[in-house]
Amino acid sequence: GAVVSQHPSRVICKSGTSVKIECRSLDFQATTMFWYRQFPKQSLMLMATSNEGSKATYEQGVEKDKFLINHASLTLSTLTVTSAHPEDSSFYICSARDRGQGSPLHFGNGTRLTVT
Amino acid sequence: QKEVEQNSGPLSVPEGAIASLNCTYSDRGSQSFFWYRQYSGKSPELIMFIYSNGDKEDGRFTAQLNKASQYVSLLIRDSQPSDSATYLCAIRLGSSNTGKLIFGQGTTLQVKP
Numbered sequence: 454g455a456v457v458s459q460h461p462s463r464v465i466c467k468s469g470t471s472v473k474i475e476c477r478s479l480d481f482q483a484t485t486m487f488w489y490r491q492f493p494k495q496s497l498m499l500m501a502t503s504n505e506g507s508k509a510t511y512e513q514g515v516e517k518d519k520f521l522i523n524h525a526s527l528t529l530s531t532l533t534v535t536s537a538h539p540e541d542s543s544f545y546i547c548s549a550r551d552r553g554q555g556s557p558l559h560f561g562n563g564t565r566l567t568v569t
Numbered sequence: 570q571k572e573v574e575q576n577s578g579p580l581s582v583p584e585g586a587i588a589s590l591n592c593t594y595s596d597r598g599s600q601s602f603f604w605y606r607q608y609s610g611k612s613p614e615l616i617m618f619i620y621s622n623g624d625k626e627d628g629r630f631t632a633q634l635n636k637a638s639q640y641v642s643l644l645i646r647d648s649q650p651s652d653s654a655t656y657l658c659a660i661r662l663g664s665s666n667t668g669k670l671i672f673g674q675g676t677t678l679q680v681k682p
Contacts, residue, residue: 459612487669496657496674497613546612550667555618557603558659558670563612 456480457549459561466537466568474532474564476547482527483549487558488520491544503530537568572596575658575673583681588645590676592658595639601661602634602641603670608654616643616656648680 456479466472476486484505489497501522502510509522521533534541544565548558574593582588594602601620605613619625619632619641631644641660645652655675661668 485667497672499669499671502669555601555603555620556661556667557615557618559615560612565610 457559457561459547459564461564462562463565468538468568469536471533471535472537474545476530476561478528478549485550486530487548488532489546539568542566542568572671573658573660573673575676577674579677579679581679582648586648588648588678590643590656592673593640594660596662598663599660600664603659604632604643605657606654607657613657650680650682653678653680
């Protein structure tokens with residue numbers, strides 16, 4: 454299956470700083486990537502759809518100025534959490550759609566963000 | 570009504586038994602359905618997908634889809650302790666294969682040795 458690499462896997466930052474998370478498709482070109490967030494004991498919540506060469510599409514309630522998404526190439530999408538606050542602490546997971554049958558999503562390993 | 574609903578569990582089954590996980594959805598236009606497994610602290614991994622009514626088997630896993638009743642299930646035969654995880658049901662909204670995936674809250678499965 455498709456391989457999606459996400460980095461870093463874990464980050465601790467101070468309140469008010471910004472954190473960048475990278476998501477790469479390693480063996481295929483991904484025109485679209487999806488960013489999810491998961492709080493403890495909860496399911497994945499779609500934050501935004503990242504489109505190569507155009508603006509991301511954000512889900513309702515997700516602040517686009519706080520969660521900056523850049524998808525500058527067919528293999529790389531980045532999510533920047535700006536001016537992070539403790540309530541932004543969560544598990545952030547990127548995914549890309551397989552172009553094969555069924556077009557399932559394949560997920561990166563996730564980034565555990567802790568804001569102190 | 571949530572778009573995708575699952576019983577959070579935990580569902581506890583003895584080793585070797587069949588585990589049955591269920592999911593209902595609200596969007597009648599959805600055509601693609603997915604089951605993911607998520608171990609604690611890890612990201613989800615795809616188990617299988619289904620888009621036709623009926624059963625689809627892959628090893629010890631069988632996905633069942635009933636579009637008229639709007640439910641999809643996952644059967645795990647010969648359950649093993651290593652199957653203990655949270656199982657996420659996901660649907661792709663709409664009929665296009667480019668639609669976004671919406672996840673249920675997941676069902677925690679515990680397989681007891």
